[in-house]
Amino acid sequence: MSENVLAEIKNLRTYFHLAEGVVRAVDGVDLVIKSGRTLGVVGESGCGKSITALSLMQLVPPPGRIEEGEITYYRNVRATPSSNVADAINISKLKPNSRQMRSIRGNQISMVFQEPMAAMLPVRTVGSQIIEAITLHQNVSQEEARTRAIDMLARVRLPNPDRIIDNYPFQLSGGMRQRAVIAMALSCNPNLLIADEPTTALDVTTEARILDLMRDLQQEYDMAIMFITHNLGVIAEMADEVAVMYMGKVVEQTDVQSIFFDAKHPYTQALLKSIPQLDDVMSRTGERKRLQTIKGMVPDPYTVLPGCPFHPRCPEYIPDTCNRVVPEVIEVEPGHIVRCHLYASDIPVAQASEDMTL
Numbered sequence: 001m002s003e004n005v006l007a008e009i010k011n012l013r014t015y016f017h018l019a020e021g022v023v024r025a026v027d028g029v030d031l032v033i034k035s036g037r038t039l040g041v042v043g044e045s046g047c048g049k050s051i052t053a054l055s056l057m058q059l060v061p062p063p064g065r066i067e068e069g070e071i072t073y074y075r076n077v078r079a080t081p082s083s084n085v086a087d088a089i090n091i092s093k094l095k096p097n098s099r100q101m102r103s104i105r106g107n108q109i110s111m112v113f114q115e116p117m118a119a120m121l122p123v124r125t126v127g128s129q130i131i132e133a134i135t136l137h138q139n140v141s142q143e144e145a146r147t148r149a150i151d152m153l154a155r156v157r158l159p160n161p162d163r164i165i166d167n168y169p170f171q172l173s174g175g176m177r178q179r180a181v182i183a184m185a186l187s188c189n190p191n192l193l194i195a196d197e198p199t200t201a202l203d204v205t206t207e208a209r210i211l212d213l214m215r216d217l218q219q220e221y222d223m224a225i226m227f228i229t230h231n232l233g234v235i236a237e238m239a240d241e242v243a244v245m246y247m248g249k250v251v252e253q254t255d256v257q258s259i260f261f262d263a264k265h266p267y268t269q270a271l272l273k274s275i276p277q278l279d280d281v282m283s284r285t286g287e288r289k290r291l292q293t294i295k296g297m298v299p300d301p302y303t304v305l306p307g308c309p310f311h312p313r314c315p316e317y318i319p320d321t322c323n324r325v326v327p328e329v330i331e332v333e334p335g336h337i338v339r340c341h342l343y344a345s346d347i348p349v350a351q352a353s354e355d356m357t358l
């Protein structure tokens, strides 16, 4: 598999300026998405996963705004594996409605959302919506587009695609609808598929089938996937690389094995302890046990905490450091980065004059 960089996010800050204050939804995120690979993005609800993805698509809802940072997309990276700087597009500089941005959304990057019903209009047939997605961006006739739409529905393993194409979304089950939405997203043959909690609304059996399908389609199309979830079990199944987010920041990033067997950040370690195992919920004697939860709550989104944003909940909190000094990115192993003072060669101590620096 290729290791070419397809998209790169550097120091992204996306804020919502509200009457109540500023929500720093994304607060200095760095991410790399490699061609043909799956980047898993994991973290509790509200940590900025969706807004990071929407920033990449230039679809941040107002009053949200990209304040700072660079999003670079390397077009044709598959076509020219030897040089991926030839066709770099600075997405963060494009206007959301510009021709170039619309063409990227239609031909290069597609997104699948959590709720399949929201992604499709209830009053139009599944087929007409997929056909429209195809004709909008590709120069093909209605008949050709319909043939392609049926082909896409077959590829996402929907039975009787020539009949389903004329169904309305409500006539399909949740799992079938999500397949149809994936078919629509794939109809432009994207280099990057962003899947934002695509199986969270589904039952576990349907979820497992959709995840299998996405893996197969990734192989078939050689596309990169940015897979967003709050579920570490899904990460284990899908991701090659994992970024763990907390309060608008990536606090740890490494390959999937290292996340599960060598997690460094106390937040990642706490997330791992909250995954249910059979032994954890019920002992052999039939006694029920409580799952471990991460102590404390995610602070309200208007709060800007000094130092490390996880310090009020952290079991390894270092007084006068974690609550005062913002942790730098530390590379603990090649390709394994963590934002935590525990791994600094010298633990920084805040000077009195630096008190409460952000």
Ligand SMILES: Nc1ncnc2c1ncn2[C@@H]1O[C@H](COP(=O)(O)OP(=O)(O)O)[C@@H](O)[C@H]1O
Residues within 6 Å of the ligand: 016, 023, 024, 025, 026, 043, 044, 045, 046, 047, 048, 049, 050, 051, 052, 061, 062, 063, 064, 301
């Ligand atoms: N449309 C919006 N208006 C105001 N705040 C928003 C909006 N969308 C998201 N946010 C805030 O941005 C932060 C990150 O949200 P989001 O990226 O949706 O989190 P996640 O996807 O990780 O659950 C949250 O604090 C959320 O309340």
Ligand SMILES: [Mg+2]
Residues within 6 Å of the ligand: 049, 050, 051, 196
């Ligand atoms: Mg979300």
